[in-house]
Amino acid sequence: MKPMAGKRTNRVALNAAAVAVIVFSVFPVFWMVSTALKTNEDIFTTDIVLVPTSVTWTHFREIFTEGIGNTSLWIYLRNSTVVALGAVLFGSAAALLGATAVARFRFRFRASFLIMLLIVQMVPHEALLIPLFVMAREAGLTNRLLGLVIINVAFTLPFAIWMLRTFVAAVPRELEEAAEIDGASRFRTFISILFPLVAPGLVATSIFSFITVWNEFIFAFTLMADESGYTMPVALRWFIAREGIDWGGVMATSTVMTIPVIIFFLFVQRRMVSGLVAGAVKG
Amino acid sequence: MTGTALRSGTRRGRGTAPARGGPRPSGPRTQLTPYLLLGPTLVVIAGLLLYPLYRMLVMSTQDVGLREIRGEPAESVGVANFREILTSEVFWQALRNTVAFAAVAVTATLVLGTLVGLLIHRLGRVMSTTVVISTMLAWSMPHMSVATVWRWLFDEHGGVANWLLNQAPNWLTGALFGRADWSGYSWFLDPLPLYFVLTLAVVWQSFPFIAVSVLAGLKSIPGELFEAARVDGAGPWRSFWQVTFPLLKPVFAVLLVLSIIWDFKVFTQLHVLAGGIGNPATYNLSLYAYAEAFRSPPRMGLGSAIAIVLAVILLVITVFYVRQIVRQEDVR
Structure with missing residues (x-):
């Protein structure tokens, strides 16, 4: 049996690694959906907007109507x-x-x-x-x-x-x-x-x-x-x-x-x- | 488990009708039925997989241009197509790109996948489920979506990558990549940065399959073995190489071969990132074959010759895969 303290840091390290894997896996998917829901002002900017300031369905509407x-x-x-x-x-x-x-x-x-x-x-x-x-x-x-x-x-x-x-x-x-x-x-x-x-x-x-x-x-x-x-x-x-x-x-x-x-x-x-x-x- | 079910089924068959080897008391009907059932499959495989392979062989010795595609008889040129590709700089560059990319991407995928598999095995219930589901998002995405998303992440103007690199301290990015200002930097003009992004995109999508397969393997290893290794004073490194790896060797063998096969023929993602067939320096073998066959004017004979080189390489690798699977599953 390892000492308690060592075990705890081990747990923390494992969970930190898990969070890193989750972020790496999910981010591109999140970015796809979030870009789809952003206004063009939020998309075409040199300062990245992580979470859309205002959600818009314009892009979805456009691909279905104008195509x-x-x-x-x-x-x-x-x-x-x-x-x-x-x-x-x-x-x-x-x-x-x-x-x-x-x-x-x-x-x-x-x-x-x-x-x-x-x-x-x-x-x-x-x-x-x-x-x-x-x-x-x-x-x-x-x-x-x-x-x-x-x-x-x-x-x-x-x-x-x-x-x-x-x-x-x-x-x-x-x-x-x-x-x-x-x-x-x-x-x-x-x-x-x-x-x-x-x-x-x-x-x-x-x-x-x-x-x-x-x-x-x-x-x-x-x-x-x-x-x-x-x-x-x-x-x-x-x-x-x-x-x-x-x-x-x-x-x-x-x-x-x-x-x-x-x-x-x-x-x-x-x-x-x-x-x-x-x-x-x-x- | 599946293998066992199959095996017991056939053994019983041998018992009831030892002379003919049929599972039922055999009449002429019994002998004919399996072939009838296989009929549609055999027609499809023969007509749409084997016959095209034959056509490809023939075409690789012919000069097939626009006129021949429209129906005029094609002229035989012997091995001229093969001679042409073997002396072409583009072919060797494409081969180098293919092999180097496969080597890097396969290694990265297997290492990352194995690490994540081991990680999930040691996590708590909630955390492991969350990791599995998140990686599955990457795994399940259509290649075309993966390609467009990574193209967008590395876009020269609105891309996250250039923005992140601009946020990083200049001395750091300068020392690492020899560049401090990333605004408007395009990743898709030269082969090296292009293949860097391609590798990221492919590894990102491929490691979950490795992780889940390794995890399934890990779960089949009795916990006492790890316990025993720990009592003997083995750390995680040694217990992996002395317990996990030897036991999961067949799994790793199959995963290695499958990854090589998949990464050797990457097409969709490269087609998107390279922006089509405009830049020969970015070709791998499948894009090169496609480019020669479908550019204008088309040269389908030459394209076939390139495709044959690719197919032969993959066939050799496939032999290893089939041997592994046959060893594990009872196909007799």
Whole structure:
């Protein structure tokens, strides 16, 4: 046992370090929101105003009414939502089938398939940009949200299967066997036994995919030529590429784009660690 | 835990049908079902991940410009694209930027993340929850938001960074950076200050994942081990290197590889901070590949060649990741 005084200074030092970490982590987020709520006089000054002297919603109102480049933020939000939901819908359906296959069946190429999944999950999307752009052009899918949906399904599917298979494997097989003894068909068993039990895992997996697609920038940036097809990240990129950046509007847009992600993220963060680090972390 | 569930499932399978290895009494239907279930996935992976890789290989040996993109057959140029990049100063600068950035950012992320993980482990309940939630804000932000916020923090006129540096005593900033007046100083013109800001932004966003993973690992270590180390007179430094690190080695191995992969291909943040593709001195490999392929006139063949260099480097690193994971999870 250490002496009391030493222990107390230890506590103080630990908590001081914790406060430093909190300030470092939160400040940029705080600064984004606070800039979005400041008047232009408070933003464009050489004497930094930490807390807005008067809170204004002007920037938020402007990005929704006047919009960015005459296109309301609603359009970009809609595009982002359509692409993300579309990719999640197709991706989750395929992932559920695929995860059931690897968690419930033993077949010849099962191990090779899982290893391939790990590898393709790591293929750099940035490198695939060029061939996928050319392919999208050939298929007439540039400048269409459908093209983005399809590409994002490919990018989210490997990780979704990898994550979902553990949920499927966790459902006791006896339940399904009991249902089959009672005369339920394969399909019936899948729908009324497996599906409800895997549903929480499916939700978590879908949220991950949603966040990934919502944040995707480089493909949306190269494939969508018309302003009306921009997703949120592309709109934001375009917003800060212009002369005399309107930082209030930029930070308001950034805030709007970030909020849904933060909310979703808090729900599924735990699973992210177990999904990526797999068996390395057992706890 | 997940591994165990999977393993017990397969073992039971072996018991019921040892000859065919199927978990159910096998009919022809049993053999076909898994392949049917995998159908959509295999189509997506083959069509949208493997086929593009093949197309990229082909394109890297071709001259693909505007006309070829519009549909004219591309002319083969052999290894000319590769020869061109390997003799180009821009390529070597981009490679240097990529490697140096990854080295610094990965080290900083792992050290900071581990320290914060250890810190959270020793904090009280309220404080540890507060730290976890605050770091999660950084972790969850979209890359594009992170990029714009850090661009704004380091803005030459209204930025907090220049203001802070102006508040600091002139002798201090002068001695450290050789500059006393920071008003209007732009961080984004030269590679070095630009990559400094990029490193900050990337480390800021990446360390929470490391911290939370290390924390999960720490919680799995029985407290008696730390107790025993303390009784033996080990300080925090020794108890980390003799208890924590050896036990969490697999975790650190995976975190290291993942961080390298992520930091090697940073694109969005660099694209924003560098203000596009105007300054070749600021390129890393992914921005360089993008720039060659999408500038006007586009040179997609050359871009593909650069992308292949990047993909090959990452593939080699991925092999280590896959080996680690396969060792821990039962994929058989």
